Amino acid sequence: MDFIQKRVLFISKYWQDYANGLKITLILSIIGVFFGALIGTLLALGRRSKNPFLNKLSSGIVEIIRGTPLIVQITLFVYSFLNIIPPEFTFLRNKIFLASIPMCLNSGAYISEIIRAGIQSIDSGQSEAARSLGMNERQTMIYIILPQAVKNILPALGNEFVTLIKESAVVSIVALHDMMYYAEAIRGATFKAFEPYFYVAVIYFVLTYSLTKLLQQFERRLHRNDRD
Template sequence: MLDFTAVVPSIPYILKGIGITLQIVVGATILGLVLGVLLALCKIGKITILRLLADFYTSIFRGTPLVLQLMLIYYAIPQLFDIQIDPMPAAILAFGLNSGAYISEIIRGGINAVDKGQLEASLALGIPYTKMMKDIILPQAMKNIMPALMNEFITLNKESAIVTVIGALDIMRRAVVVGGSNYHYLEALIVAGVIYYIMTLILTFLGKMLEKRMRRSD
């Protein structure tokens, strides 16, 4: 029988993990977005070495488990450089580097979807490539790929639960701690699942609102 009475007093403790989860997700998203833009520009650019390096980077981070990347950063960096890295920075770095690989493909697809006439007209008018990408191509691409970017953000929010393996006190880790303290793991994990589900619903709603606003601004 489920007995949530043993877990209810600890729900505020679990809820405090929302702040940790959001810090990781927001920090990783910012890092991933910046990195994704740079990688996408390298992939569509004419410099062969940069294009090959960007493709290689993407293949590595898309081809290996995220939990492996997280543990390599958390355990290998201290071993290699004799420094200590806390769980939060390690999580943001790992998620950001991983997310950048996926976002780069999303942005590359968005850029390629922009009407070629825009590019040709800009070149005909003598607009510098950097200015053209910043002011003309990328803004249009971002509108096209906003649903995919929001989906990546929501996925990152759920995948952030794996930081429990390095001891970060996020929602999942706190639920495990509560379960271990009173031996009601199932109830504590159900509470954590409900919290993640509600967060996903909220992020989905905010994403749809942002999409509608961007469509109205066209």
Template structure:
């Protein structure tokens, strides 16, 4: 077994750079995904058939196709069709936003639908219109239900960023591949990249469990 102990330390600067890109892409992408998901999730609840159909197509297409295919489509396919080049980092954020938005849309739809419909009647009895009922009665209750799935989606999207190495985004996986190709220390490189992902996902999972327990008690 050819193990290079120094490689476990030498790769750290590469992975620190990759960690920065991974977090930026995840945070910005999921934040935009929350906006998209909220819009399309509420559209799926619309009584207007056309609006509901548009939202359903968005959700089903994005959830029904592999993320890797979406990455290539948005980074290579669309720019090639329209005749321009797209920065890899921009492509990465856009893909994570659009992909996570489709899943968040279902979280929003499920969260709103899980609120007792009697709450709507209660809002009307108080003289609130549909928008006010959603804002002051339905949405606060639904948001409480949606927080744990939001957290799960954040962790999923963070791990999904590893696929962005396919378009040379300098995130964690790409940095590990770069280091491995230079030094041929593949075991050390990929062991450390797994460790870096665990350094993010384990605390995030623990925080999510803590939040879930707090929500159950409240």
């Protein structure tokens, strides 16, 4: 009974910190996936472009981002800009804003590969049919290929959202007040190493497990609609 009371007291004392950290985690993840999808679309189209400059630039960006750890990207970007941006520009020095930029770029690099695979999964006959109707390459991509590709890659985009939620834990390295940051603070205040991180792990698991189940239901519904 004493064990349960101690756990209840611990949660009642620090639940607000975990809630605040969870809010930051969700904000960063939603921003990362939304803008990452936009960046990923541009990068995927750039890698398919016949323009050599756009093709090489897009490929280079993707390779650099995918070839370096997210924690390094966030640390390098945030502290570099904090040194450059004058103190009076408060919004630009906001760590949520600064950390979200490398997260969006990182997510965009991986999403670009998802989108590129989705585009390649569309039968080439679709493009030929569109051309026979008088559509140019841009119209074919926007009105025929991309809508079908997006439907195919929605489950993969959902998985990227789940992955980004877990990877967002690295923002604590730049003193952004996510759940890992608060866990570190609670560990320092209580001198307990296990409990603060254990509850963070539980929250991450519940969040990602719930989202995974929702995505699986959504995917089954998509397949059911396709069959109907």
